[in-house]
Amino acid sequence: MFVLAEPGTDYFADAPVAAWVEVLVDCPGAQGVFTYRLPPSLVVQPGDILSVPFGMQQVGAIAIRCLATPPTDLEPTQLKDVDTLLQTGFFSATYWQLLTRVADYYCTSLMQVVRVALPPGLLTRSQRRVRLVDGKANGKRQTANGETDASPPSSPLSPAAQQLLTLLNASKTGDYTWQYLQRQCQGAHQGLQELVRNGWVENYLEPPATVRPKQRLAVTLVASSPTDLTLTTRQQEILAVLRRQGGELWLADLLQQCRTSSTTLKGLAQKGQVVIQPREVLRREHAPTIAADVSKPLTPDQTAALEQLQALSGFAQVLLHGVTGSGKTEVYLQAIAPMLENGQSALVLVPEIGLTPQLTDRFRARFGDRVCVYHSALSDGERYDTWRQMLNGDAQVVIGTRSAVFAPLPRLGLIVLDEEHDSSFKQDQPAPCYHARTVASWRAELEDCPLLLGSATPSLESWVFCRSQKAEGRREWGIGSGESGVGSREPESSRPSLEEKLREPNSNHSPTLRSSPVALHPLPLFLSLPTRVHDRPLPSIDVVDMRRELHEGNHSIFSRSLRAALLTMKERQQQGILFIHRRGHSTFVSCRSCGYVVTCPNCDVSLAYHHVHSEAIPLLRCHYCNHTRLLPNDCPTCHSTYFKHFGSGTQRVAQALAQEFPDLRVLRFDSDTTRTKGSHRALLNQFAAGEADLLVGTQMLAKGIDLPQVTLVGVVSADGLLHMADYRASERAFQTLTQVAGRCGRGDDPGRVILQTYAPDHPVIQAVQQYAYEQFVATELGQRSQLNYPPYGRLVLLRFGSTSPIAVQQAAERVALALADLEAHGVERLGPAPAVILRVARRYHWQILLKLPLHTAVTLPDSTTLRALCASNVSLTIDVDPLNLF
Ligand SMILES: Nc1ncnc2c1ncn2[C@@H]1O[C@H](COP(=O)(O)OP(=O)(O)OP(=O)(O)O)[C@@H](O)[C@H]1O
Numbered sequence: 001m002f003v004l005a006e007p008g009t010d011y012f013a014d015a016p017v018a019a020w021v022e023v024l025v026d027c028p029g030a031q032g033v034f035t036y037r038l039p040p041s042l043v044v045q046p047g048d049i050l051s052v053p054f055g056m057q058q059v060g061a062i063a064i065r066c067l068a069t070p071p072t073d074l075e076p077t078q079l080k081d082v083d084t085l086l087q088t089g090f091f092s093a094t095y096w097q098l099l100t101r102v103a104d105y106y107c108t109s110l111m112q113v114v115r116v117a118l119p120p121g122l123l124t125r126s127q128r129r130v131r132l133v134d135g136k137a138n139g140k141r142q143t144a145n146g147e148t149d150a151s152p153p154s155s156p157l158s159p160a161a162q163q164l165l166t167l168l169n170a171s172k173t174g175d176y177t178w179q180y181l182q183r184q185c186q187g188a189h190q191g192l193q194e195l196v197r198n199g200w201v202e203n204y205l206e207p208p209a210t211v212r213p214k215q216r217l218a219v220t221l222v223a224s225s226p227t228d229l230t231l232t233t234r235q236q237e238i239l240a241v242l243r244r245q246g247g248e249l250w251l252a253d254l255l256q257q258c259r260t261s262s263t264t265l266k267g268l269a270q271k272g273q274v275v276i277q278p279r280e281v282l283r284r285e286h287a288p289t290i291a292a293d294v295s296k297p298l299t300p301d302q303t304a305a306l307e308q309l310q311a312l313s314g315f316a317q318v319l320l321h322g323v324t325g326s327g328k329t330e331v332y333l334q335a336i337a338p339m340l341e342n343g344q345s346a347l348v349l350v351p352e353i354g355l356t357p358q359l360t361d362r363f364r365a366r367f368g369d370r371v372c373v374y375h376s377a378l379s380d381g382e383r384y385d386t387w388r389q390m391l392n393g394d395a396q397v398v399i400g401t402r403s404a405v406f407a408p409l410p411r412l413g414l415i416v417l418d419e420e421h422d423s424s425f426k427q428d429q430p431a432p433c434y435h436a437r438t439v440a441s442w443r444a445e446l447e448d449c450p451l452l453l454g455s456a457t458p459s460l461e462s463w464v465f466c467r468s469q470k471a472e473g474r475r476e477w478g479i480g481s482g483e484s485g486v487g488s489r490e491p492e493s494s495r496p497s498l499e500e501k502l503r504e505p506n507s508n509h510s511p512t513l514r515s516s517p518v519a520l521h522p523l524p525l526f527l528s529l530p531t532r533v534h535d536r537p538l539p540s541i542d543v544v545d546m547r548r549e550l551h552e553g554n555h556s557i558f559s560r561s562l563r564a565a566l567l568t569m570k571e572r573q574q575q576g577i578l579f580i581h582r583r584g585h586s587t588f589v590s591c592r593s594c595g596y597v598v599t600c601p602n603c604d605v606s607l608a609y610h611h612v613h614s615e616a617i618p619l620l621r622c623h624y625c626n627h628t629r630l631l632p633n634d635c636p637t638c639h640s641t642y643f644k645h646f647g648s649g650t651q652r653v654a655q656a657l658a659q660e661f662p663d664l665r666v667l668r669f670d671s672d673t674t675r676t677k678g679s680h681r682a683l684l685n686q687f688a689a690g691e692a693d694l695l696v697g698t699q700m701l702a703k704g705i706d707l708p709q710v711t712l713v714g715v716v717s718a719d720g721l722l723h724m725a726d727y728r729a730s731e732r733a734f735q736t737l738t739q740v741a742g743r744c745g746r747g748d749d750p751g752r753v754i755l756q757t758y759a760p761d762h763p764v765i766q767a768v769q770q771y772a773y774e775q776f777v778a779t780e781l782g783q784r785s786q787l788n789y790p791p792y793g794r795l796v797l798l799r800f801g802s803t804s805p806i807a808v809q810q811a812a813e814r815v816a817l818a819l820a821d822l823e824a825h826g827v828e829r830l831g832p833a834p835a836v837i838l839r840v841a842r843r844y845h846w847q848i849l850l851k852l853p854l855h856t857a858v859t860l861p862d863s864t865t866l867r868a869l870c871a872s873n874v875s876l877t878i879d880v881d882p883l884n885l886f
């Protein structure tokens, strides 16, 4: 077991008498954890909302943990008293358990977890109010048994308290904002405390009922047909787009979709074709209206999967392995539908925003506005509004990316991780470097609901966890975490305390059966959808040897068979997808004469060539720090004119396509063309509407696109994927290629995949071609187990960064020394070593990689100790279960 908890970090210990409390203050100008003294009359639980004095103000604060002793680094006299308890139960109790668990497991502070979990300014947006305890019951106060008691308070009220009471009694509703009362009454603070003590009034927190409406410019089509003969072609095109989109779009979206200027749109407004006016938007993600949709009759495999899923009660981890196009989404939808009817909510996590529009549309078509979208690209206001919406308690479906695993949904009935193998569920930086799948398994356990992991190409972690259980007996470690307790559903009394776990660290993830009476968590469930819906065949995959193409005189980046297939596709008016491994025009520009490569002055990486269209000025850009410069005409060192870019990024492929297939209409779909919000949706809509023949793009294409008219998938070159310097390269290559291939043949016409490579005999290529997932997994697992790589070992990566090359190296070496003892416990240490890219944006990086045996107890020095070994100008990030090692 890997323990990196700070000493005394048991947030939930029943401290004998908590006399101090650590709170999270979250207001403009201050965000952090502060300690306060608790007045004896206050009983506080983690997660309660308090009011505390902060500088000259009273601010809202969230209680994080109660302390029995004051912090040693502070004079007790320096500590201020908590003012009042504003609200208890604002967060569910398990919510803070989850956040604490994330902080402990990922070796980071709770504050950092709070930053990813909660929208900023949560408290300052809410309003503190004061109300009479018994409504308008004049001067009555509540007794301990809840009855009202008309007897006068033990001591006469102070003038301030009396004034407050009079004010509150005069109010129709018996309440006021605290701000108002403070303005009306001198000494309001003392007066209020007196009244609260006597049980006459109480504080409470009101979330803003009406959010200040946000206005945005919208463009509305007013003329029904473009009879105006003075309209330019461009203007007509814009009107056509607007009409196709239902006649109304936000100005920004229209500008983006048509790549036009607001002057052009104003011209249209002047001609009376459109009206541009401000409209109110609810700051949840703008949802286009979608035709309602009903449940599809399920295939027998889908029915079987759904029935097994619905037979579960409480926590269980379920792997749904369904080939591409097998209808996993329909299973999610039909599993969720009855839950919503029962007042339960569901959380659906997806890898990337690019994937969400289509999936979100399907959910909205089924469940209407009970669906909301939550991801980190939302503005603070949108995040906040969506959060508020979740706290109101209505059953709903939240679809979001990894940070949505923290969405405060009421009564969770199911958590779904779609495309569970996807590495974007893992956060690399900043800390906490959490994996949404691991956190989701804890959350599902805390909420006692199933976690459903869906994929056509499950991660090896999930596969091993869900497939090898029956043979080896019940294990007690969770998917992707290797950690204990994740799945334990022991009765509270028999559940080991944190201390017990620390004393007996191995007991919880040993693969052996634990003896009764301790109940173990339920067996993970494995569900399978082995065929596509309607028994559609998976597309055939042709592997083309590009070495042979070259030997036979074809210097193009397109093989002869890909070329022929593209032409046939165009002829038959079908659509295709062309997959490219990298973004940018090419990865580097170099001199063919002297070998000089243009690199970034800040980072040790080559600059990428960017050439947006044929008339644009060619630029060189750093993908790490965004440093940009013009492309020199000749080599800066030897002045040779053989100074060219290499590679096959999307831009280069788009240009080659334009040259070789001038009739083909091409759309680029990569991180350059989908940078702005809503652009994924816009591009996919354009493609779905048949405005292009070919969608050209990177990894994003592999994810979830479901278009029946796509019959051809081309992979320009699989080699970039195969040769990444990473122990996961094969797994990733298999997953990406299989997913990309799966985008075609999803309609009535069968699909065809042409996979170009210089390594046609590579085992991954062979496995992809034959759809041999299980064989691939078996081979790959053999190699992983030999080298103790996950899922047969655990990794912890320590990353050091600094602007000082000396300080960073020294810190890494000092920490390495502190970790030297671990070798005796079977921990393998790689490094310290400079990171592969040593300098990124003027910072130097070093790293230490630890390989931990899976079934042995290992306790690392705690993170504070390790950080103390680093100079103040050196940052240390601890990445537990890292996915990207370089
Ligand atoms: N029972 C069904 N009857 C008819 N059509 C179905 C059924 N189930 C799913 N479909 C349709 O089949 C297509 C593929 O389904 P879906 O996108 O859910 O597959 P998937 O398993 O998620 O695929 P991928 O992993 O490739 O994203 C969708 O267009 C969906 O509407």
Ligand SMILES: [Zn+2]
Pocket (backbone or CB within 6 Å): 591, 592, 593, 594, 595, 596, 635, 636, 637, 638, 639, 640
């Ligand atoms: Zn040169």
Ligand SMILES: [Zn+2]
Pocket (backbone or CB within 6 Å): 600, 601, 602, 603, 622, 623, 624, 625, 626, 627, 841
């Ligand atoms: Zn740079």
